[in-house]
Amino acid sequence: MHAADPVALLRGSGLRVTRPRVAVIHALEQHPHAEVDRLAEVARADLGAVSTQAVYDVLRALTEAGVVRRIEPAGSPARFELRVGDNHHHVVCRSCGAIADVDCAVGARPCLDASDTQGFVIDEAEVTYWGTCPDCTQIH
Amino acid sequence: MHAADPVALLRGSGLRVTRPRVAVIHALEQHPHAEVDRLAEVARADLGAVSTQAVYDVLRALTEAGVVRRIEPAGSPARFELRVGDNHHHVVCRSCGAIADVDCAVGARPCLDASDTQGFVIDEAEVTYWGTCPDCTQIH
């Protein structure tokens, strides 16, 4: 898990290379699963100034280009990660909101067969595990 | 899937029986997976008037009492259902937002074993299937 080159990542996806975009990708490398506010902060530390709106725009563009993945655990604002394309899931800590990646035990496309899909055509199974993170378990 | 008696449901959970609560439970019976607005509308048709805030309060009380379950699919406001306690999941239509229940194929507590849980203690696995509902598939 070492840093991809933001510029290469953008070029490779046919996206313009701008300072805000590079900074946001950089922020995502350092802070996987961060929310918009946090990413904006980190990007600002890098650039001096970026509007929050720009960060929203960047994240939207990156998400639409398939460079980042957006997740929205219940009760949390949207979070973003660069790890994309593989089928991985997330554990969310009920007490502090920490999130970690989890590879599904079942296989490459886990849980994709539900017993009765009610006539729906399913293209993705999103799994969210809920529990308590190591830190919160210790303190309790 | 026939209607539970709202009054019995409330009494059984140690909750006061009020007109708004009975009406919201009634609305939930008729409209599983409905969002707050919709439930408030339906409850109003029943009672004449209820404040939206009251509906929020009722849903919170019912959720905390374990009488209803709250789900929040990405991109949607919260939705509520009376079916609770069993381990069932949901399919969400990407185009119209329709939601249906899905029993997991794996077993009673499906997907509860993730390969590597990063030290988290997991107590629930929430699965959201994404796809297209029968209606939206037909029209396309």
Added chain:
DNA sequence: GAGTCAATCTTGAATGATTCAAGAAAACAT
């Protein structure tokens, strides 16, 4: 390297869902 045009960023306001807060009304126990 300058000119051009579309894409992107800035600023400021709007929206939607949800929560907070204070007082009025209603439910339940006695």
Added chain:
DNA sequence: ATGTTTTCTTGAATCATTCAAGATTGACTC
């Protein structure tokens, strides 16, 4: 019936996100 506590009403606040208009910038062409 009466009192106490919970719940409902009304009105405002908050948070995350989106919309909109104009200024700036990236990348392509000459």
